[in-house]
Amino acid sequence: MHMIIEALLLDVLLGEPRGIPHPVEIIGRLIAFLDKKLWTPLRAAKLRGLLLCVCVLAATGLTVCVLLGVCAQIDPWLRYAAELYLLYSALAYRSLRDESFKVYKALDGGDLAAARHCLSYIVGRDTERLDEKGVIRACVETIAEGYVDGVASPLFWMAIGGCFGQAALFAWLFKAASTMDSMIGYNDERYHDFGWAAARLDDLLNFIPARLGGLLAVAGGSLAGCDARSGWKIFRRDRLKHKSPNSAHGESAFAGMLGVRLGGGAFYGGVFEQRPFLGDDLREPEKEDILRSHRILTFATALCAACVYLGGLLL
Helix, strand or coil, X not given: CHHHHHHHHHHHHXXXXXXCCCHHHHHHHHHHHHHHHHCCCCCCHHHHHHHHHHHHHHXXXXXXXXXXXXXXXXXXXXXXXXXXXXXXXXXXXXXXXHHHHHHHHHHHCCCHHHHHHHHHCCCCCCCCCCCXXXXXXXXXXXXXXXXXXXXXXXXXXXXXXXCCCCHHHHHHHHHHHHHHHHHXXXXXXXXXXXXXXXXXXXHHXXXXXXXXXXXXXXXXXXXXXXXXXXXXXXXXXXXCCCCCCCCHHHHHXXXXXXXXXXXXXXXXXXXXXXXCEECCCCCCCCCXXXXXXXXXXXXXXXXXXXXXXXXHHHC
């Protein structure tokens, strides 16, 4: 498990890899290609969507195994470096902090338009109509959701894969499923049936880590000086208030810790989508809540790493 911790440290120090194509970009191109080839509005949509999932997972798994196998034949240290890179590039702690901090800096400088622009790179919702409080809420929600998707879940599957000596393989099978969900796992007219398999697969793979991640967010928030009692209360009460079985676990924990209300409706592609509120409306959100969210994220990530390390010692 030590390599997983090393990968997390690299992510903390370096952030997202620069100058070379990110593996998620390559997987995204494959998904987009198969989407064009396989999508259909007919009854076979679910079956074709399932076929897309199988093809993407098979291609991802085969690529990881072949890459590591070839590197091992050349030199064991080359394989070590390749596996470390695959683990490191599957994590998103630093990029999540960096990109959301840009939103804070813009707000701190009084530039709401720039804050909306920065936010648009990390959220799926429309940002043009958001006021300052809406920008802050959306940013905090993204940090909370990204903590699960980009930190807790990848670390969970790395640890599971590490038990079989396949940490990088498990990490990238998860990332491939997560990327498919983000691209085609929508409940709209085009993807309701075609994206069904991708959405359900992502729900399945995030089911356990989302819940563990929410618990560790509450614990991390208490270490960060937030209100642990409120965090636990809101987590227990609101963690299932979402159409997805997993999305509200991290957001409800962050909402409770900060004492603000998250969620509610938002515009996606010009269409308003109503969602439940998470947390109590104890006060209006303020830009410093983004920095507080960073502290919760940092302590929660450290606790995730501690769990991985201790798990490795026990095994």
